Amino acid sequence: MSDTTAGAVDRRRVTIAQVAKRAGVSTSAVSHVFNGRPNVSAATAARIRKAADDLNWRPNLASRKLSGSAGRSLGLVLARSRDTFQRDPFTMRLIAGLTEPLAAIGWSLSMTLVRAEDEAEVYRQWWTEQRVDGFLLVDVRTDDPRTSLLQHLSAPAVMLGSPVPGSTIPAVTVGDADATEALLDHLGALGHRRIARVGDGPTLAHTGSRDARFTAAAGRRGVDALVLDWRAHAEDPVADLLGRLDGATAIVLDGEAIAAEVIAHAPELGVRIPDDLSVVAWEDSWVSSIVRPTLTALDAPVEESARTAVALVERLVRGDEVTDAEVSGRALHVRGSSGPAPSVAPTTTPTQATRATPTEGDR
């Protein structure tokens, strides 16, 4: 590495004035061209664009923002631990899905991970210092303080998930009804009469609504529905969960990370998949295909949700009217982890033997 006197930018930064001069016009002409304003002749516009290109100039975002335009940045604040974030393929898909539509409108994604207790402060800060033009809310909880905070700040925001009653934040929802039916049809056809559902976390808004829909759909079919929670902090969360199955022969889990863990560990606890227990995940990703057996999963149109959310935020920022949106297309991908219900339900109390392979590699 050399002695770059870095920071000491030599060449002064190109400004609109230099571009204007080079093109032989006023700065406002340049501004007009770069903002799609009509009052410039085609010839002049071309000359201006040429000059800008020659100088490799682009409007300075800060100046632009200062004089009223949007800063073209979407804020994504995730209240997750590093660990939870890392093992969540859904978030990866979301981020990947956001960048393309954002780039298409000249925006970028500003993201961060925060501890739950810092969450509100980060939203406040990013908004008041004008770091971002709006936010995308994920992992919305029941009674989430963010909805009122953002309304209070009058910060544009769009959320992923079911609309929150009493909030004016537009929601992008993935229709779950069809998928729930398809899922229960699938498991029903395989002979399962008692099915457990495990949410991502009892405080998450979507957990509750899925629980309700699931229970209702099961009831309609005369199938027993069991709603369980995932105790991430249990000594052995998988064993803990399997111990509470209470005769269920199939289990549906939000999140592939958890589902993958069940698939990986269950055999070591004496529960064979899918022979003893069928496992289905409510999200899908490449992880489903590298576990064995491969994971039957409900694939959500994450990319379309992202695209829709970006469009809504952009409209909000422009001051347009915006309403909730629903994207559909959650599809059931049947793979190896779901199979015929066993004639005898799996042992209610799994072998207490220590796991063959402890959760090494976890951090």
Added chain:
Amino acid sequence: MSDTTAGAVDRRRVTIAQVAKRAGVSTSAVSHVFNGRPNVSAATAARIRKAADDLNWRPNLASRKLSGSAGRSLGLVLARSRDTFQRDPFTMRLIAGLTEPLAAIGWSLSMTLVRAEDEAEVYRQWWTEQRVDGFLLVDVRTDDPRTSLLQHLSAPAVMLGSPVPGSTIPAVTVGDADATEALLDHLGALGHRRIARVGDGPTLAHTGSRDARFTAAAGRRGVDALVLDWRAHAEDPVADLLGRLDGATAIVLDGEAIAAEVIAHAPELGVRIPDDLSVVAWEDSWVSSIVRPTLTALDAPVEESARTAVALVERLVRGDEVTDAEVSGRALHVRGSSGPAPSVAPTTTPTQATRATPTEGDR
């Protein structure tokens, strides 16, 4: 969703002038306090902070930037397909690792995915429009055009990987020497005398240096080293790879995503792991623990690399002198995928039988 006349921000934005007025001082006094300048008495400073808090005011980033300060944003531009991005746990770890040190200095992460052909333009744009204050470069290739581009733009940048000869971009390197030795000791002790290495891609700079170090270390031990490439576009990349093993009884792959795929598919091709073939990955993540057998892997100190890189960028932006940095601590986690070398090498030409489970779930 209601009829929020969004965008039509009612309450005019709080400015430094209002804070100054409320505290009974001039705007420059406020500015001084918020920039740690000394010329303000403790009492006045307290009054000013109080006023700012009351008004929930924070310096506007755009104005600040316009008058010379940094915009406090790090750019991360990934030339990846959505798909490659999504299945790369390393990038997840990196992103997660970046946000914490960034937050500590009041910065945020601006990231995007681009197609390779748009890469240069995005760097250009983000820099010239002053969207970011500097960049973090990953996936640096041999002859990477970005190094000269960024020097030409005089944009602060730091890269992950071995320093590029002739470039002034500081590099944060993870020392691989010890890990390479540890790895070969491990495999050697298990009786492997012929070992294959598979890089992430022949154009990536780190692939070449690892290949060289690996080959050298193997040579010193009288172990045959084989350097193979991963043909992602082959009809069945795993079968393709296994078909080229040429008697190797162990294989070391950069990237857990690929390693996980080998582990998942090899058995379906008649190659048992680790009985017939030991598999080791050059990166580690939670994925290593959900595949079966679990994956033996070299765990890199990603979080420390991230922390170091952030520190370097920040120094560069401040105009400080910066040199390359090396972080160490790549550790070998021995898990289930590496075992004693088989007495007979695995079939050179794996069963041509169609795979039991096709790569369903891939997208």
Added chain:
DNA sequence: GTGAAAGCGCTAACAT
């Protein structure tokens, strides 16, 4: 220790 005022680079009235 404090305040006045000149920018920073751009946008958008308003003039011409």
Added chain:
DNA sequence: ATGTTAGCGCTTTCAC
């Protein structure tokens, strides 16, 4: 159709 100019909110000399 093109140019002039007053801000946008903050930082930072430079007087006081």
